[in-house]
Amino acid sequence: MAVHTEAKRDQACLIVHGPDQPGIVAAVAALVTRNNGNIISLDQYSSDPTGGDFFQRVVFSRPDLAVAMPGIKDDLEKTLNPLGMAWKLTDQSVPKRMAILVSTSDHCLLELLWRHRRGELPVTIPMVISNHTNTAEDVRSFGVPFFHVPSGDADKSHPESEILKLLAGNVDFVVLARYMQILSPDFLDRAGVPLINIHHSFLPAFIGAAPYRKAKQRGVKLIGATAHYVTRDLDEGPIIEQDVARVSHAHSATDLQARGAYVERAVLSRAVQWHAEDRVIRHGNQTIVF
Amino acid sequence: MAVHTEAKRDQACLIVHGPDQPGIVAAVAALVTRNNGNIISLDQYSSDPTGGDFFQRVVFSRPDLAVAMPGIKDDLEKTLNPLGMAWKLTDQSVPKRMAILVSTSDHCLLELLWRHRRGELPVTIPMVISNHTNTAEDVRSFGVPFFHVPSGDADKSHPESEILKLLAGNVDFVVLARYMQILSPDFLDRAGVPLINIHHSFLPAFIGAAPYRKAKQRGVKLIGATAHYVTRDLDEGPIIEQDVARVSHAHSATDLQARGAYVERAVLSRAVQWHAEDRVIRHGNQTIVF
Amino acid sequence: MAVHTEAKRDQACLIVHGPDQPGIVAAVAALVTRNNGNIISLDQYSSDPTGGDFFQRVVFSRPDLAVAMPGIKDDLEKTLNPLGMAWKLTDQSVPKRMAILVSTSDHCLLELLWRHRRGELPVTIPMVISNHTNTAEDVRSFGVPFFHVPSGDADKSHPESEILKLLAGNVDFVVLARYMQILSPDFLDRAGVPLINIHHSFLPAFIGAAPYRKAKQRGVKLIGATAHYVTRDLDEGPIIEQDVARVSHAHSATDLQARGAYVERAVLSRAVQWHAEDRVIRHGNQTIVF
């Protein structure tokens, strides 16, 4: 991580979105320039050049960024708010704080911990929370705190409020790395941060439980995985990333599950990385990924 | 084609399936040997080694195959029927006769005609039937007869019986290469040959009409296509082949359709080739593809 | 094509590249704005934020573009030339003129002709030139002129000058769609337009002749194809696009060639499309593809 964030010292990421209008790219670019920034990369998308939605991600370098941030934000407010544009400015050298929720399957969890240790994910991991204890030792060997919050039987409100207490103020987003409990709408509201889930099918195929068994029954020739933001509608949130692997009649449902595990961890890792790098913008039930 | 089928002179393909039982591979291999055949390739699959279903495809060469066929079939009957095994023996140098049904989109149609002309599909194409006329000239430039059967308005029985008259006795299977009419159960019964359809989505996602529009709305990151045998249940038949292509937020529904066209023609071509080479065995609502 | 270019009416594409420097994005965006343009898409890349090379592609719409072009070019000259930036402005509704050179293999040729007919390639095709005649009828059935220029035996200067006479002033770029003659440095100089070649291997593996045979001998598990700009160094020009397909021990060199044909036509088509849309910028022996 040290190396990773060091490379991003004095780099800012600006996300702008709102109603498309002439001159908006010029206005943003001019703003960066007059604040002594040098644009490193710029991505832009318009859902429709005439009257659609405008999305932009600009990464720029600026010496003494931390000192300059308040001034740049003032300028953004004065420049973009009158145009009805929403914006978000982040210091790329400040990693996002990511909590991981997991049940017994360790493949997605370990992939994230290991990529983090290699310095490939610009995040810190203040905690892993599980309703089981089998991954505790592994998690702690990565120097990450592990908390066990057993799932209540019928009443889920107790474990959910315990999890909320752990998260409160400590995390910027949450990853459900094969967490096999359905979270209540109330939990999502109170968490107040984005949640990313990995679903073990190529959504919208095989919504719900046991997708690999359903895939075997349907006789598909490819299996997949989908990373998406969690919304109140189960398996219906905005998709961030998907991928597939080839299978054949010779694979059992268990084989599909084993193969699928490698698709799941790859897909979830990419989604987490892109989210952490502010590359994903939610747009209704879809995502723009720059 | 000449080259293709010439290479398969005196080659037979034997498909065997039924209840798994010890000694069945040995019995088949011994039968081939005592009929002076030399096994070129052999694929075998058991759904469950104890009490499951057994599937086998054997290709063997045998001098003067055409003359020997009746004798081999007698032997197969005596050897395999008592064991409750179904079998099918085909002369690989005799191409299957394939009819193509198409509406206005030409991409799948042309792909099949091209591949056939290149000698890559072991079939003959006695006819293309369409409810439109826009592809007539292209089809005939390949030396293939084109028949126009307009789709009736409310009453579909008339065009269906006209199509049945054209097919009767002249074809071994039918390909729906983007034929946008739903065929009646009665048609399927009376056709009496397998029908292969290309569906423009990664089934079971986006069943029914306008899958690319639905894919855009759901914000998927991959689009796909599925080739399957046609059954009475629309979009529910046994899947032969599937594939996908990556898309992004920047693609419109029209872009998805254009990209999808290339997946469709590749998937359909592979399915047709495998069917024509007797590589696909239906097993309930699934397929074994050797 | 009508539909395709109609959709791009009054759209301009501006390519800018040169030494990276602060304010360059702002300067370009401001220029577009003051010329009444509305930015539709913008891609930008810096090889190194401090002292590297800067590349940008901007597509903008502008009413009455054709009338405004000279004024915009004046502005570009005044704005960008003093900064040492190279630029190119094109009217996206004016398709590039593409000649195709081909020998006997028709798969890449037909793919381009067919995609063009579908309106997917923003080009016109004023001519196909071949050192053989087997594709003449197909080419002309697409309404495209076909010219036969036999390859001389030892002396290649004669056919080359005949080809140059055909091309002169009539084309904006040339595609070698499996043209099996090596073109002389002199030809490349005098052609004066970019040439795109499709090589039937995953370069830099299997440079030179008979790559599928070499691939079979080496026992690779994937075969590929590469589209690249032609330079004086055979098979060494800047790569535009590559892709691969999976193969196995069971495939003969002939099978590899048949499978490879589908990779070749897909790779070449993408490269041609991107070139025609001004998405490819040469940078030394590499390409930037936006």
Added chain:
Amino acid sequence: MAVHTEAKRDQACLIVHGPDQPGIVAAVAALVTRNNGNIISLDQYSSDPTGGDFFQRVVFSRPDLAVAMPGIKDDLEKTLNPLGMAWKLTDQSVPKRMAILVSTSDHCLLELLWRHRRGELPVTIPMVISNHTNTAEDVRSFGVPFFHVPSGDADKSHPESEILKLLAGNVDFVVLARYMQILSPDFLDRAGVPLINIHHSFLPAFIGAAPYRKAKQRGVKLIGATAHYVTRDLDEGPIIEQDVARVSHAHSATDLQARGAYVERAVLSRAVQWHAEDRVIRHGNQTIVF
């Protein structure tokens, strides 16, 4: 592992190869049957039906396999040796013993240790040997012995003989999981077991050191990895598996290396699994992978 090998109790794998001849499949199948075996899967390949090489892999179940093995081997000797066929019979419930050699990069190492712990690799891992110590703690946390053998300076014979002492009699094959020392021909001879290496390029492209840097310089659009058996000719051994990932101009050589790491570990894992399951047969400088 317990689960994995338990599922393979009383299952044998028989590999047969040699000159193709009529009746060989029948002879093998009959042998299995008369030894009370039931064929579970069978793969067969002939390099040329007339006068080529024959390769077969048969998995069969047989109650009390361990007791029956000597008798089956006697039968194989009597049946196949006179035909000039080589064969190998293994008890699938006995995992192969795999040593891992590694330098500082941990990605391939950890992938193998994880997959092994998940029960997906039918091997035991008696030791990891490294010329560095950075992975020691991780390795031992998996319950696997770690041995540090520093690489000698000029003279490599000392570390090589130390490694040979550790391996002698204890392992069935060796995996070079990014081991950055070149092993001498003498070492390969004396090791007496197969060695599998992962090369970080799509061989035969970018042979030798620093392939990602070379890939960046050549401007390729895909990077790859290759798992192969080690021979005296560096990077020239029989290829077991390859795969690629898409990259663009925007990726630095360091980015390529990071992306490539995920291809490397996937490719190496598949090669190790197939080798451990006796699915790979060497054939000159190529492999048959069933």
